[in-house]
Amino acid sequence: MATQHHDPTTDSPAGAVTAQALAGYLRAQATEFLRALRLHRETGAGAGGSEESVEAARALRRSARRISGTLHTFQPLLDTDWAESLRPELAWVSGTLAREHAYASRLERLLTALHRLSGSGAIPAQSSGAPAVGSRAAGAAPGPAGPPAHPTATAERGNLTVGAAKAGALLERQLTLARTRAHSSALQALGSSRFHAVADKVALLASEVPLTRPAPVTDLRPLAGAAEERLADAVAALPLITAGSPYNAEALIHGLSPDPAPHPQDAPWHQVRLLLRLHRYAREVLLGDEEPVDLRLLAAGQALDRHRDASEAAAAAAQAARTPRIAPATAYALGVLHADQRHEVEAARYAFQRCWQKDRHKEGEAVRAR
């Protein structure tokens, strides 16, 4: 099995990282969970939420994910029944809390894209929070200004502008409704006895971690190495050669297929995103507070977040286009938007391939330079 070799500080004389590091990490995350929960209750939870309330929910999800992931990676060192009963409950908490945020950021992503695609001014006023110009092509030169309109094209101009505006309004209606529902569900969940049971378990965890005695292994590193290997295997199964070839047109290949949501080709990438997360958490356990930020992992994770977000935004545009009795101009705008987001999916895969291979390229160059 591979061992962690990123940081020499973990190479104690024996070279081992013991279960105490695991217990310390879990206690710290449990404490963080309780702190965030208290903050969330204090800051109130109106629809939309205050900035502190949103931040508290984010911190809750963050620690819930870390506890859940750590229970998974280091399960042999932990009481099995306890770990297996807590993990799905933590996943339920973080999943329930994530949905409201996901709908909000999906709407913002889609309205930002509509702005970019429209030039300007075609989006309803409610979306003023979105930047006026897409951030995707940062540093790219702005396109030349459009030519003066043909007098005869005025009606058509109006028609298409209305299309983009109507598409924006439709998405705003649908995703705001979904967000409001997700908010209610989250509030309901946080007040449920099911959640109180989870909070009680996490409170116990903050004081005592149920380690297996005697410990079946005395070193955490092989278990962390196994998590890294699962990640490496999943990455190796990705179509990285295609992804690294720009404009391969793979992501839109089922753009008009009958069942566009979710694209089955996206699933292996979503899986890698989750495995990358588990690997990162395992590194945190091993390296503790002195964890150096691995910029490559960070960039790879961001590319996969963007992949997931664009994939879901594309599906939302396709879904909105199925709304009965919409105008053709609205449907056209949603089609352009869907394709745009599917190309974002492709761009994210390309970005992931680039940063994932970066170290290898450097190694290759070093070899050639010899």
Place this chain on the structure above:
Amino acid sequence: MATQHHDPTTDSPAGAVTAQALAGYLRAQATEFLRALRLHRETGAGAGGSEESVEAARALRRSARRISGTLHTFQPLLDTDWAESLRPELAWVSGTLAREHAYASRLERLLTALHRLSGSGAIPAQSSGAPAVGSRAAGAAPGPAGPPAHPTATAERGNLTVGAAKAGALLERQLTLARTRAHSSALQALGSSRFHAVADKVALLASEVPLTRPAPVTDLRPLAGAAEERLADAVAALPLITAGSPYNAEALIHGLSPDPAPHPQDAPWHQVRLLLRLHRYAREVLLGDEEPVDLRLLAAGQALDRHRDASEAAAAAAQAARTPRIAPATAYALGVLHADQRHEVEAARYAFQRCWQKDRHKEGEAVRAR
């Protein structure tokens, strides 16, 4: 001024390429024009046309473009009045003949793209000439098969499949009509007294080229060099840094703007395409039959052809979406198709940037290797 230095065979002791080379080239192209015209008349000209008739029209356009371009580049060596009266007439001939072909290949491109985007089976039978899978991502792995449909999604599936099929049928109807009209116009043009006057002039050119006497310059190479410089200047004005950055999202930036056809950002690229052509023809004059194929120019020209074709196909999809009373599903499919072709535009710019910079990269590597 830059001089031609691609081929040492032109470096006669004096180094000069004389007006005789120009006269020889023009006579040869005029002869080719007349041969193609005879062939076109012999092979008939029914709508759609036989293979020979299509090939004859292509040869006619090819020689008309070469004569016209050569008159432009080497104008100081030629009788001004004669050259300035013949050039627009040749442009009219090649433009008129090109339209039928353009509509046919635009329809094929769009139906091929719809096939690719739909998985399969959503395109009407008439389009069986188009390949079932897009050729854009040659060598890319096929996407995974779609999941089984949800029972409740059957109506929606049908709806979207119909959308792609209806979009294909609409494009087929509109572009076939345009093609038929272009065919009639071409036939009418070829039978007109205007065309007979052009043919008479070309027939004279095949026997005698009206060179200026005495020749104002004794070497063609500075004039050819000026054509190359005009190309280099136009390329230098292109946003090549953006184009070389994959997924820059520039091409779709006005995808929903009110006046999508033609995209003003495409114009400088179309201009470079024409200047590249003039440069290629000037090289043919200088290098004669022993012209070595410059693979870089060839690839750059193909990228710009693809750019032009995708740009016009995207405009045709946008135009079709403005047809009154189309179904929302049809409009949605046309929106996806429009965005897909705008990404083809972006991909073509990337391809052009890559092959244009190739020599520079090689030079850079050679310098580093020293």
